[in-house]
Amino acid sequence: xxxxxxxxxxxxxxxxxxxxxxxxxxxxxxxxxxxxxxxxxxxxxxxxxxxxxxxxxxxxxxxxxxxxxxxxxxxxxxxxxxxxxxxxxxxxxxxxxxxxxxxxxxxxxxxxxxxxxxxxxxxxxxxxxxxxxxxxxxxxxxxxxxxxxxxxxxxxxxxxxxxxxxxxxxxxxxxxxxxxxxxxxxxxxxxxxxxxxxxxxxxxxxxxxxxxxxxxxxxxxxxxxxxxxxxxxxxxxxxxxxxxxxxxxxxxxxxxxxxxxxxxxxxxxxxxxxxxxxxxxxxx
Amino acid sequence: xxxxxxxxxxxxxxxxxxxxxxxxxxxxxxxxxxxxxxxxxxxxxxxxxxxxxxxxxxxxxxxxxxxxxxxxxxxxxxxxxxxxxxxxxxxxxxxxxxxxxxxxxxxxxxxxxxxxxxxxxxxxxxxxxxxxxxxxxxxxxxxxxxxxxxxxxxxxxxxxxxxxxxxxxxxxxxxxxxxxxxxxxxxxxxxxxxxxxxxxxxxxxxxxxxxxxxxxxxxxxxxxxxxxxxxxxxxxxxxxxxxxxxxxxxxxxxxxxxxxxxxxxxxxxxxxxxxxxxxxxxxxxxxx
Numbered sequence: 001x002x003x004x005x006x007x008x009x010x011x012x013x014x015x016x017x018x019x020x021x022x023x024x025x026x027x028x029x030x031x032x033x034x035x036x037x038x039x040x041x042x043x044x045x046x047x048x049x050x051x052x053x054x055x056x057x058x059x060x061x062x063x064x065x066x067x068x069x070x071x072x073x074x075x076x077x078x079x080x081x082x083x084x085x086x087x088x089x090x091x092x093x094x095x096x097x098x099x100x101x102x103x104x105x106x107x108x109x110x111x112x113x114x115x116x117x118x119x120x121x122x123x124x125x126x127x128x129x130x131x132x133x134x135x136x137x138x139x140x141x142x143x144x145x146x147x148x149x150x151x152x153x154x155x156x157x158x159x160x161x162x163x164x165x166x167x168x169x170x171x172x173x174x175x176x177x178x179x180x181x182x183x184x185x186x187x188x189x190x191x192x193x194x195x196x197x198x199x200x201x202x203x204x205x206x207x208x209x210x211x212x213x214x215x216x217x218x219x220x221x222x223x224x225x226x227x228x229x230x231x232x233x234x235x236x237x238x239x240x241x242x243x244x245x246x247x248x249x250x251x252x253x254x255x256x257x258x259x260x261x262x263x264x265x266x267x268x269x270x271x272x273x274x275x276x277x278x279x280x281x282x283x284x
Numbered sequence: 285x286x287x288x289x290x291x292x293x294x295x296x297x298x299x300x301x302x303x304x305x306x307x308x309x310x311x312x313x314x315x316x317x318x319x320x321x322x323x324x325x326x327x328x329x330x331x332x333x334x335x336x337x338x339x340x341x342x343x344x345x346x347x348x349x350x351x352x353x354x355x356x357x358x359x360x361x362x363x364x365x366x367x368x369x370x371x372x373x374x375x376x377x378x379x380x381x382x383x384x385x386x387x388x389x390x391x392x393x394x395x396x397x398x399x400x401x402x403x404x405x406x407x408x409x410x411x412x413x414x415x416x417x418x419x420x421x422x423x424x425x426x427x428x429x430x431x432x433x434x435x436x437x438x439x440x441x442x443x444x445x446x447x448x449x450x451x452x453x454x455x456x457x458x459x460x461x462x463x464x465x466x467x468x469x470x471x472x473x474x475x476x477x478x479x480x481x482x483x484x485x486x487x488x489x490x491x492x493x494x495x496x497x498x499x500x501x502x503x504x505x506x507x508x509x510x511x512x513x514x515x516x517x518x519x520x521x522x523x524x525x526x527x528x529x530x531x532x533x534x535x536x537x538x539x540x541x542x543x544x545x546x547x548x549x550x551x552x553x554x555x556x557x558x559x560x561x562x563x564x565x566x567x568x569x570x571x572x
Contacts, residue, residue, distance in 0.1 A: 019374050022367070023387075026394050029405025029445070032415060036408060043413070093300040100297040115305050121554050122309075123506025125523050126543045129530055130312035133319050133540060166308035198289075227398035230508050230523075234530065243400050250404060250513065262401040273396035274389075 030266055037259035066260045075245040079226055082157060082241055086164045087221035091214050093165075094172025098210075101173070102180045119167035128234025131163050156237030163231040168224050172217040175280065179213035180206075216279035223272050226265075313547075320540035336541035346525065346542075353522040354549060356436070357504035360443040364451045364500050365493065367444065372455030372492075373485070377464070388456065395449040403513045406442050407433060410514070434516035442510035447503050451496040458492030459485070490561060498557045505550050522546055 040052035066072060101113060119127065132155065139153035152158045183206060191201035229243045236244050242261070249258055323335035340346045375387050394402060409415045410432040420426040432438060462485065470480040486493070511521035526546065529539030 015370070015374065015378075018370060022371050023390055025445070026390065026448070029402055029409060030394055030397060031405075032408050033401060033405040093304055096297045096300045100294075100301060104294060104297070106294070112301065112305075115309070116301065119309060121502060121551065122313075123502065123523070123546060123550055125506055125508055125526060126316075126547050127312075129526065129539060129543050130316040131308060132530070133536060134312035134315040137315055137319075162308060166304070169304060198293075223396060227400070229398070229400060230506065233508065233527070243398055246400055246404075247509070250400070250407070258404065262398075262404060265401055266397050269396040269398070270393050273392065277392075 033259050033262045034266065036256050037263045039256055039259075041256070043253075043255070064255075064257060066257055066264065069257055071245060072242070072257070072261060075240050075242045078157070078239050079241040079243070082161055082164065083222045083225040085161045086168055086225040087218045089161070089165045090169045090172040090221045091176075091218045093169050094176045094217055095210065095214060097169070097173040098176040098180045102177055116170060116173060119170045122167070124167070124228070124230030125234060127166060128163055128231040131159060131166065131231075132234050135159055135162075154237065155235055157239055159235040159237075160232050160241065163235045164225045164228050167231070168221045171220055171224065175217040175220065176210060176213045179210055183209055212279045216276045219272050219276040219279065223269055223276070227269070316540045317544055319537055320544050322537050324537060336538050337545075339538060340541060340545065349520045349525055350522050350545065350549075352520055353505060353546075356439065356443075357501050360440055360447065360504045361497050361501045363440065364444050364447050365497060368448055368451040368496070369455060369489075369493075372452050372459055375452075376456045376459035377462075377467075391449060391452050399446055399509050402446060403442055403509050406438070406445070406514060410438055410441075433514060434518075436515070438514040439511050439519060439521075442514045443504050443507060446507065446510055447500040450499040450503060454492040454496045454499075455489060456492075458489045462488045494557055494561045498554050501553055502550050505546065505553075 038051050038053070039048055041048075097116065101109070101116075135153040139150045142148070142150050142153075187205050187209075188201045191205050192198070196204065226241075227243060229247065232241055232244060233247075240248070242265075246258060246261065320336055321332050321334065322330040323333040325331050340350075371391075375384060375391070379387060407414070411417070412429045412431045412433070414432070416432055417426070417430045420430055421428070466484055466488075467480055470484050475483070506523060508521070508523040508527065511519040512524055515521065522542065523546070526539055526542045529535045529542060533539075
């Protein structure tokens with residue numbers, strides 16, 4: 001913090017006003033979405049018709065709340081299943097990658113490292129179409145060759161999981177590698193001196209040290225998977241995850257039930273985000 | 285014996301990485317490129333040619349949209365930088381302790397929330413029956429409902445909002461590492477506020493500025509939700525064209541060519557940005 005600098009109070013106050021305005025700008029859309037979840041009207045817009053809980057708990061059409069709206073609940077479950085698999089796969093591969101890049105020296109390491117980072121700079125929609133094109137080509141080839149059906153390679157949940165996994169793994173790798181770099185190798189050597197096997201030392205000493213980072217990576221993966229839109233849009237089949245269902249509703253115009261879903265999403269993602277920060281804080 | 289086992293361990297670690305990169309990143313992109321070179325000449329008959337790229341060049345709608353997407357993204361990047369820089373400076377240099385953490389967290393939270401929810405918020409604010417329109421009427425500044433949605437300004441508002449975090453975080457990180465005494469020394473030696481900003485602060489923050497700009501540009505270029513929902517049917521965003529070639533028209537060959545052009549532009553900007561400042565991809569990305 002800089003203290004020893006003279007500044008006119010007019011400048012100071014206008015600077016503060018600007019910062020305040022900025023945070024209003026940040027909060028405004030989210031606050032609006034939340035507020036209209038309680039509006040007793042069938043459109044998420046003004047005028048304000050009074051306060052209601054109907055968009056959460058309502059059962060009578062058109063006032064059907066989130067907790068009674070089947071399509072939304074179903075897509076919520078779909079999103080959960082996808083997020084579970086994506087985060088499991090991403091943390092597993094991310095941990096392997098971390099050991100590989102931190103512990104091993106080999107030819108072509110720097111090229112592989114850059115390749116590993118590439119998914120970050122490929123626009124999500126292009127990641128989606130490239131996987132769509134490739135998997136369809138493979139499916140066509142296999143079906144022509146064997147005469148059997150390969151539905152797993154057609155747009156659907158498996159492709160959605162693979163598509164999200166393809167770039168979320170990079171984040172998992174970065175988070176877990178950062179923690180592994182801070183590990184003191186002498187701890188592992190001590191275990192080896194005391195007669196542990198190599199794998200035993202890794203399992204008993206190194207992996208527990210990595211758990212907070214693996215948990216943080218898992219949480220981040222769940223968060224990114226839940227809100228991913230671009231990649232999922234290109235790979236989705238008949239079972240739509242939550243963001244896709246919400247997008248379809250938004251285009252058509254919907255009741256404030258969408259606001260209620262959004263409010264729940266905001267609360268849950270803020271909590272998950274904070275959790276991942278706290279988990280990563282423990283690294284230091 | 286031990287070398288055999290450590291070799292085995294090495295390849296076991298290598299396998300997931302290779303399977304991931306080869307089957308989900310490398311082969312799909314090579315495949316997409318090959319499909320983009322296919323020209324349909326009959327039923328299930330194809331020839332290799334640059335016909336799809338020629339279609340792009342010969343149809344003004346396509347390359348106009350491409351150019352429009354590019355310069356709107358550049359504009360969004362510059363705006364994000366101009367709006368975000370004072371905020372980052374405020375957080376990094378004019379606050380400390382708990383206030384600093386709180387402000388920083390307040391910047392982060394909106395970006396943990398799905399982009400869809402954020403865009404939905406802007407739709408409620410901007411549409412004809414929305415909050416701003418009603419506020420303007422209430423204040424007597426507008427006679428009737430005003431449609432603020434479905435224009436370029438709405439797209440820009442959404443893009444800047446969506447990318448703000450990716451500018452503020454790297455800026456705060458680099459500004460944090462700037463020694464305060466340098467700024468104070470500048471003052472003591474009689475420099476003006478603007479002089480200090482230009483000669484001390486900005487040169488020091490350059491790595492953060494570059495990585496922020498690269499990421500924001502990339503995200504804007506590849507954005508689909510914001511232009512489609514806030515810009516409406518005539519938003520003319522290149523990702524929208526890719527989507528319609530793939531899903532609506534089922535013309536995968538042309539869609540792949542479009543995809544490759546967008547990927548090319550995006551990579552070119554990243555490459556040029558990194559080269560100009562002599563930074564590595566790894567460092568830039570880890571910062572964000």
